[in-house]
Each structure stands twice: as structure tokens, then as C-alpha cells.
Amino acid sequence: MSAPQQISTPERRIDLDWVRILAFGLLIFYHVGMLYVSWGFHIKSEHRLTWLEPVMLVLNPWRLSLLFLVSGVASRFMLGKFLGKYRLAAFARARSARLLIPLIFGMLVIVPPQSYLQIVESLGYPAGFADFYLQHYLAFSSQFCPNPCIVQPTWNHLWFIVYLWVYTIALVGVLSLWPAAADWIGERLAAALAGPWLLVLPCLLFAAWRLFLSPIFPSTHALFGDWYNHADYATAFLIGFLLAREDGIWRDIERQRWMALMIAAACFAVFILIYAGLFPRSPMLRWFAGSAYGCYQWVAMAAVLGFARRHLTADGPVRRYLTDAIFPYYIVHQTAIIMIAHALRGSGLSAGSEAAVVISATALTCVVSYEIARRVAWLRPLFGLRTVPRSVAGIAQQQPA
Template sequence: MSDPSPRRYDLDWIRIGAFFLLILYHVGMFYVPWDWHVKSPQPVAWLEPVMLLTNPWRLSLLFLVSGAATRFMADKLAAGALAGQRTARLLPPLVFGMLIIVPPQSYYEIVEQLGFSEGYLAFYGRYLTASGGWCDAGGCLITPTWNHLWFVAYLLVYTLALAALIAWAKPALRRLEQGLARLPAWALLVCPIIVLGLARAVLLPRFGITHALVDDWYNHVLSFSLFLFGYLTAKSDDVRRRLISLRWPALAVALVAYGLFSLYAWTWREAVAEPAPGLVLAMRFVYAVDQWGAIVAILGFGARHLNRPHPALAYLTLAVFPYYIVHQSVIVVAGHHLAQSGLPQGLEAGLLIGVTVAACGLTYEVVRRLGWLRPLFGLKSEQHSARGREQALPIQNG
């Protein structure tokens, strides 16, 4: 297999776009009628199909791109060094986030949902000691928690698992890589849909999605499979050419599947009776078609049009992980208070987006200037960045 480019700028652009979509998605979670940490008192029902536009593929795509970026790292490092570097880059932000960044999310959640009124300091002591006892009919809030930082925890675990595979089963990985490179275009589109559909049909009803790591088996099969796929195909020019050739057909099937699943979800939400089991099963595969079709289309269009540098790319590549770490807490805190302001909802939503982006940007500008803060937000130390062009984890190409 050839390695035609020393850098995949398209993967950088896709990663940045997916993370910024995630910010908009979590703003949407404040308004859509689905359950979340805090909610607008005026839910917006028409947002549901809008949210479903990215819901099947946004995080799956990030795990795939993370695996691809890990390949570029792994080719330069021994398995032990890879595991050590990733642990050093991902574990501090995860721990810092659980102790400092995430707690306001849990605080405002129990303020809104349980009427907690004892103040933040009283809450924080119980948050750290897991002695909150914050329960309602839907269950209990277990703390400390990682909330949206579950992605970082899972990425760390997947990287360590991959490092073990590299150390102990590298010939098997090589055979898988060669097999994927030989797949014809139709199989590259169809076979993953079958795998994803079967996983959703068999594992999702049994395990659900918990983000709790130890019992999240459907999510592990989904996310680690895509992480491994990204690792195995990152340097395959054959796979890249086939993704480019599939971009329009994949987009077409993804849009059709999105329309079908959105209609089903909207109808189901409004229906009194549960849908027939056969329909539920069929929709699990329709969801997989939407999921993989969108991923293939994004990768194909990205490889065709985005594999080029830009002056903004270096800044955005560095900024995206600190933005990710803080964005959800900003949305929760700002959303809770803006909802009490009495502003028109459209103005309120615009302010919520603006406040979130501004707070994320300010955080990054402060963090990147303070050496002791940089590791806590996934940035290399100043000493390392001085020796070469820095890249932000969790997903980087070199």
C-alpha cells in the first residue's frame, strides 16, 4: 500500500468540523424535547429531526478519525511508547475535567430536576465523595462523573487496547489491513452496514448505551470497531480512492435512510402504541445505513476536496480539544441562566451559541499561554511544542 501524503489534512478538517458540530448539537440538546442535564422551559419539537441529522454518525466518525490519527503516531512509536504518550496526554484532562470542569453540569442538573438549594460548595463536597444521594424515579446521579468526557475515557482505553494488539498481534493486524485494502467499493459500503446493523439489532436492546465503560458493550463494539477501522485504513491509498468514488452513492443512501428513520422516530414519539417488533428491527438497520453512508460520504468528500493546508488549520487543530473539554459546561451554566432572562427564544439561542464559542475561545487563549495549564487541556508542554509543530489530542496525525 502506498502512503501518498505525509499528512492527511482532510482528516484534520473532518475532526474539526465534527467537534464544532458537537457544540451545536449540545446547544440543541438544551432545546430538543429529549432528556438532558438542564432543559429550556420551552422545548422545540421541530428540532428533533434536525438533531437526528447528525445523531447516528457524529461520534462514530470521531472514533474512526481518532483511529486513523493513532496510526500515524503508532508508525513512529513502539507500542509501549504509544500507550505511555497517550496516557500522559489523555488522563490529566480526564481527571481534571471530572474534578473541575464537569461538576457544574451535575450541580445545575440537580438544581433543575431535584430542586437542590444548598449551594455549590455544599454540592461539591458531596460530589467528590459520591455521597450525594441525588435520586428520582429515573435513577440516581452517581458522582464523580465524566459526562461528555466519556469520549476521552473511551479513547484512552481503546488506545491502550490497540497498543496491546500492536505488541502481541501485529501480524493479524497487518492481515486485516491488507484485507480491507482489497475490498471492492461495493463491499466497503455494504459490509460495514451489515456489521453495524447486527450490532444495533442484537446488542443495543440488551445493553443500551450507558457511557459507563464497564457495561457499555454495544457502544464498545460500535466505537472500537470504527476506531480500529480508522487505524487499519489510514494509510491505504486504495481505500481512499474507493471512498472518493463512493461519496455520491453513500450520500444518497444516507439521506434516504435519514428520511426514513426521522419519519419513524417522529411518528413513534407521537404514537400511543409501541411500534411492531419487525418495524423496530428494520429501523435498526436503516439507522446503520444512515450511519455508515454518512461516514463514507464525509470521508469521500473530505479526501476529494479537503486534503490541503490552510492558515486557519494550525490554530483550529490546537484549539479543538480545549473547546471540547469546556463547551458542555458552558452550555449548561449559560443555558440555565439565560432561560430565566425572559428573552425571545431565538435571541436566547443565539446568545447561548455566542457565549459558548466566546468562552471556549477565551479558555483556549488563556490555556495555551500558561504552561502549567496546557497538559490539563490536552496540549503539549511548551518544551515539547518548541521542538516541533504541536498537535492537539485526542486525535492527531503526528
């Protein structure tokens, strides 16, 4: 019995490569911003920048959903590369290797300094990192309760990998029972989203999740019980997977990009005015805010995808380099941010100078980490890179996440 074969595919979505690169790249700036706003984060700068919160809220509702949508498209194209009776099993093994190996490595090596410095800054933990790692991080239980009460070991920012792997394996399970599901549902979904419904129907769905699930299941990124996030991210992942090959939908997204942008601006304006507390709180107002937030999620994603399809089509060495590098950057970036910010504590730098140092040093750390990892064969799979490097051919053929 012959093993499943991989075949090349002619699909190339350079625009989605760029979307993925830019979305992951924004994480560096977003997580640096988390040092300065009032929202919870592992450590905090001594400076507070209240004006930064509305700016970050421009990105917050849709940036992660967009990544899951792009990952859904990539997964559909990857699945098409496998032939044979056991192609689903081969696809599941390939995705598991590319996702779970970096996850385990990240949890054991990359993430621990984040937890250690969080405990140092919040509780004044007196012992060194080795003591923390052996006595607490590897305890496989809740530690330092009641505040901050961290379950150790943890995946912190690597939760995205966990969720993506779970959605992928669940999808493989469905396709093993109904092999034609992707094509059958995708064609009917594309028909349902024809014309103006492209901006309306997903908008209603994301708004429903925000209105009915978010108040009951606040975001935890803990996998179990995180039902609002699962509804949100799995919906985006499935939209990408099911519509990946529906060329008409992508042409409509490009055609309606300006309308999507205008609706996104209106929804965000409504949400931010309510968020700022300019109106008395009421149940009706919460419905308006939740609806505006959910609709903003989808139309903002549609606008990004539409403008990317129109303008981000240039290929070259930069795109090819970053397509390979951005996943290792993602693995490393948050630990770099936290360690650098902690080292600058008490330095007397202004907020702007401190942020500039954190951003620059984090970017340098990401570049150096990737350059080392891609040159050392045994390090490559730990950072989500193929064991044997090969040329990058676009989102259809190379998409680690």
C-alpha cells in the same frame, strides 16, 4: 539501552483534520440543541423546539462514530512515529498523558458545575456550589437517588476520552502479542472492501450492532455494560486504525461519495418515517428501522469522508490553529453551555435569541479558555496540549484525540 525515538512522518491528512474540527465543532450546536428537545439532558430551557429533533437526528447516528474513526486513523499514524523495541510502551504512555490528565482535570474542575446546576434545577438544591462539591460530588457514590441518581464524581461529556483511552490501550495489548496485526488485517480488510463492498459490509456490521445489541444494552456512556456503544465506537476506531495506510480504500471512499450520500439519504428517510410513527409498530418495522439506522451510520460517514477528501484539502493558519484548539474547546464547551443557559433562565428571551446568546457566549468561552491555556505552561497538559508547543503538521503528526 536507548530510549524509543520519535520520527517525523510524511503522511498528512489535512482532510481528516478538517473532519475532526467540524465534527467536534458540531458538538457545540448539538449540545445547545439538547436544551430544547425532549431528550434527556442535564438542564433544559423553558422553550421546546419539536422541529429540532429530526434535524439533530441527521447527525446523531454517526457524528460520534466518525470521531472514533478519525481517532483510529490518527492513532495509526502516531504509532508510526515511535521507533525501537519499546515503541508500544512509549506510545501508550504518550496517549495516556494526553488523554488521562485532561480527563482527571475535567472531572475535578470542569464537569462539577454541570452536576451542581442539574441538581439545582431538578431538585432545587438550596446550598451553594462548595457544599455540593465537598458533600456530594466527591462522595464517590450514587447521590440524589432515585431521581436523578447521579454517580459522583462523573465524567459527563468527557466519556469520549475514557472510551478512546480504553480502546487505545486494548489495541496496544493486541499489538504487543501480534506486532504485524495492523498491516496483516488492514491489507485483507482493504481487499474485502474493494468496490461496492466498501458500502455494504460495514453497513451490515453497524446494522447488526443496532439490531442485536442496542435493544439489550441501551446507551449509558458509563463504560461498564455499555456494550452497544462499545461495539459501535470500537468498530469505527478499528476501521480507521486498520485502513489508515490503505490508500486504495481512501480513493474508493472519495470515488463512491455520491453513491454513499444517496444511500444515506434513503436510509435516513426510512428511519425518520418510522421514527415519526407514521406506521403501526411491529417487530418487522423495528427491524427495518434498526437496519436503516445502522446502514445510515456507515454510509453517512463514508459520504463525509469522501467529500472531505475531495474538497477539504486546503491548509493554512485557520486549520493549524483549530487543529490545536478543538480539543480544549471540547473539554470546556458543555460546562459553558449549561452555565450560560442556567444564567439565562427566566430572562424572557425568545428561543432563537436565547440559543444565539448561548452559542455565542459558549464559543467565546472556548476561545478565551484555549488562549489562556496555551500560554500557561502548567495549564497546557490539563487541556490536552503538548507541554512545549510546536508547529502543527496535520492529523498524522498532531491529533490530541
